[in-house]
Amino acid sequence: MNTDRDAGGAVAVDSTALGQPQRRSRSIDDDGVIKNCLTQYTDQSYMLRLGLEFPPLMGIMVAIAAMDRANHHQLAMLSYIFAIQELRASIADANDARNEDGLLATTICLCVYESFRTDSPPNVGPHATAAGFLLTSRSPAQRNQQPARMFERICVESFLYHSALMMLFDPTFDALSNPDRRMYLDRYFTVPDEPGEDPSTQPILCTSYQFFLLIADVTRLARAAGLFCHSDMFTWQRLQDELLQWERNPQAQSEGCMLxxxxxxxxxxxxxxSAPSEEVEGRIxxxxxxxxxxxxxxxxDQFLIGDLLWPLAVLGSVAVTADEIRILNDKIASLGSRRALASWVRSHLDKIRTMTSSLRMRLGYLLGVGHDLASARLLLQY
Structure with a gap:
């Protein structure tokens, strides 16, 4: 196997495969790159050069490339272990870890690797948390540093994608709750890269980053257990209003966004x-x-793998009839042939449906806040 080429190909694919929520009109070329993405984002040479200079990054790129190929899982695991060991040594030796591009790229690629794993549920949290720390601590690249700025944009969008969507699958993970962190992340989006830039041309999110912050806010509040306080009720109404605004937003008029x-x-x-259980079940x-x-x-096929799993998981947890379950399982299965995370989500939903017939409680189990929480979490691990 040509390691450098395969690793570079993996990054070229997976720096975009981290999440482009919802543009049915877009298309994906043979390398997995979004065709309506701005051209400067399709050049992954900066990331590959970092890999050649920074052993932990090359290790995890090789691991990703190996995961995507049959009969290379042992190479993937060995490369992953190498990357972790070398990363620890590099952090200890770094003069200014916050501004090391190689460290940032490695944490992002570790998130990608975790979402591809077949041997365990995804464990993105530690790596996304580290990436968030680096992104909010570093000094953003200057406007005239084009390759570095494109690299940063890919990393920050990848971080937002993982941090928002993986909250649904890991009830202990929340990398976006700190208002200071969110303020620092705003720096990467305040100056458009091109005059009149359309959010759909971005490399990862393909929509406003505010939409992904909304996903995180809704998931965080939905995890709430017990009675609401006054501030929770205010937040609930604010989120409902934001969803209504998005429904009227031209950016959200795609099937994926509406889902x-x-x-x-x-x-x-x-x-x-405020609503009785019967009304809640009916509205759901x-x-x-x-x-x-x-x-x-x-x-x-018009979407990359992560785009649909989040809404399909929510819908799948409240599917009741055999026909409803079949429709959702078929769609998840069409994704499962491409990535292991989809297969894990389907198994996860099958377990949830056996635990209760209450739609409200099923959503609680999906979020990790169901009744008899300890037993529920233990069951869902196996």
């Missing part, structure tokens, strides 16, 4: 303490039916 919005509404309905079922219509019309 996310429906899933977020379902999560918020779960914690609507109504939104599920709307979502199933979108799921059936969406062409999964």
């Amino acid at each position: 996310y919005i429906l899933a977020m509404r379902i999560l918020l309905i779960r914690i609507d303490t 079922s109504f939104l599920l039916r709307q979502g199933l219509g979108l799921v059936q019309s969406i062409d999964a």
Whole structure:
């Protein structure tokens, strides 16, 4: 295997595969790069040069490349272990770890690797947390440092993607709750790279980064257990209003975006303490039916793997009839042939459905805040 070429190919694919939420009109070329992405983002030579200079990064790039190829899983694991060991040594020896591009790139690629693993549930949290620390601590590249700025943009969008979407699959993970961190991240988005730049041309998110912050905010509040305090009620109403604004936003008029919005509404309905249980179940079922219509019309091949798993997981947790479960399982299966995380999500949902018939409680188990929490979490680990 040509290690350098394969590793570079893995980064070229996976720096975009971390998440482009919802543009049905876009297309993906043979290298996995979004065709409507700005051209400066498709050049991964800066990342590859970092790998040649920084052994931990090359190690994890080789691990990603090996994970994506049959009969190379042992190489993937050995390369992953090498990357972790070398990363620890590099952190200890770094003069200014916060501004080391190699360290930042390695933490981002570790997130990618975790989302590809077949031997365990994804454990993105530690790596995304480290990436968030580096992004909020470093000094952003100057405007005239084009390759470095493109690299930073890919990293910050990858961090936001993982940090928002993986909250649903890891109830202990939240890298976006600190307001200071969010303020520092804003620095990377305040000056557009091109005059009149369309968010859909961005390398990872393909929509406003505020949409992913909204996903994180909804997930965080939906984890709440017990009675709401006054501030929680205010936050709940604010998020409902934000979702309404997004429904009217031209950026959100794609099937993928609408699927996310429906899933977020379902999560918020779960914690609507003003409505009786029967009404909550009815409203969830109504939104599920709307979502199933979108799921059936969406062409999964127009999306990269992570784009659909988040809303499909929410809808799948409240599917009841055999036909509803079949529709969602078929769509998840079409993704599962491409990445192991999809297979793990399907197994996760199968377990949740056996635990209770209550849609509200199923959503709680999905979020890690169900009744008999310790038993539920233990069950879902195996």
